[in-house]
Amino acid sequence: MTGEIKDKREDEPKNPCKLCGYQNESLMHILNGCQSRKHKYTERHNLIEGILVEEIRKAQQQNKPIIFRNSTIRVNGEKLDGEESRLKPDIWYIKDNKLFIIEITIPYGQYTEDNQNTLEIRTEEKKAKYNNLVIRCQEKWAIETHLITIVASSLGVLTKESIQNVHLLTGYKWRRLNSLINRISMNAIRGSYLVYTNLEMNQPVERYGNINHRGEEHDHQRFNGEQHASNDEYNINER
Ligand SMILES: [Zn+2]
Numbered sequence: 001m002t003g004e005i006k007d008k009r010e011d012e013p014k015n016p017c018k019l020c021g022y023q024n025e026s027l028m029h030i031l032n033g034c035q036s037r038k039h040k041y042t043e044r045h046n047l048i049e050g051i052l053v054e055e056i057r058k059a060q061q062q063n064k065p066i067i068f069r070n071s072t073i074r075v076n077g078e079k080l081d082g083e084e085s086r087l088k089p090d091i092w093y094i095k096d097n098k099l100f101i102i103e104i105t106i107p108y109g110q111y112t113e114d115n116q117n118t119l120e121i122r123t124e125e126k127k128a129k130y131n132n133l134v135i136r137c138q139e140k141w142a143i144e145t146h147l148i149t150i151v152a153s154s155l156g157v158l159t160k161e162s163i164q165n166v167h168l169l170t171g172y173k174w175r176r177l178n179s180l181i182n183r184i185s186m187n188a189i190r191g192s193y194l195v196y197t198n199l200e201m202n203q204p205v206e207r208y209g210n211i212n213h214r215g216e217e218h219d220h221q222r223f224n225g226e227q228h229a230s231n232d233e234y235n236i237n238e239r
Contacts, residue, residue, distance in 0.1 A: 002027055019198075031154040031192050032108040040198070041106070044191025048152060048184055049090050049104050052169070055180055056093070059170040065093040073101070073133070075141045084133040099137055099145040100169070103130060106188055109153030119159050123151050154192045156185040 003015030003025025017025040019036035032041070053067050070088050072079055079085050091102035107122045126149045137145045148165045152158045158166075158181060166184070167177055193199075 002030060004029075028108045028110070030196055032106075037195055037198075040191075040195040044154070044188065044195060045090075045104060045106055047187045047191050048106065048150070051180075051184060051187060052102065052104070052150065052166075053091060055170050055172075056091075059172065060095070063095070065095040067091060067093045073099070073137060075099070075137075075143065078140075080133075080136050080140060082136070084136045087130065087133050089130065089133075094143070097143060099141075099143045100148060101130060101134065101137075101145065102148045102150065102169070104150045104152075106152055106154050106191070109155060109157050119151050119153055119157070123149050123159060123161065126151075150184075152184055152188040154188060154195075156189040156192075158185060 003017065004027070006015040007024075015025055016023050017029060017034055017036075020034050022029055022034065030037070049069065053069065056067060057064055069091055071092075072085060072088055073092055075094070089101045090104045091100075093100055103126045105122050105126060107118055109117070109119050111117060112121070127147060130147050134145045134147050137143060146168075148169060150158075150162045150165055152162065163177075163181055166180060167173070170177070170180065172180055
């Protein structure tokens, strides 16, 4: 149970975050906002990053590209000058003379007071941050450059754009794409479960419960009744 829920049941707020002491221990705080859990957020992020790298490699039949993680962009040993040269995208690689720059983010999904989806806000922030990098790469190396954003909420919902981007990166269709999307979703939930419980990320799935490969049947009680959106929200068969 989160401190926030305990506080609602009791008269005075007195259930701060057990790790950092922040006064409102909401689910959002635990899953996305806690300073003391930052390393766990990075591990969750890296779970998703690892899956994408693996699948991008698997998807290329020939001329498998060299995939770089968390490093500055260099083409033919040359790097950019200026501010953008310091940016380290999560993933980048060159394939068929196109440069792909991939940024992954796992925010808390909800609507703001003015009815904006936080997943979309975070997508736009990423695009704004990397926009100049894309332009500079195109200018310097005359290479077609694509910024690909993958945004999955910490409770496992991917934006439609992210699903399209997974398709673009892998070329997977239908069942295979759906299964990869489910795997990404399940691992976002899995990462969040490990954030929530403060368990190590390398625990085998069987040890900590009822998460299956479709990501549908995890125990909602563990998230204090907060539910991740149903699979239908990103089921490609609906689109
Ligand atoms: Zn905290």
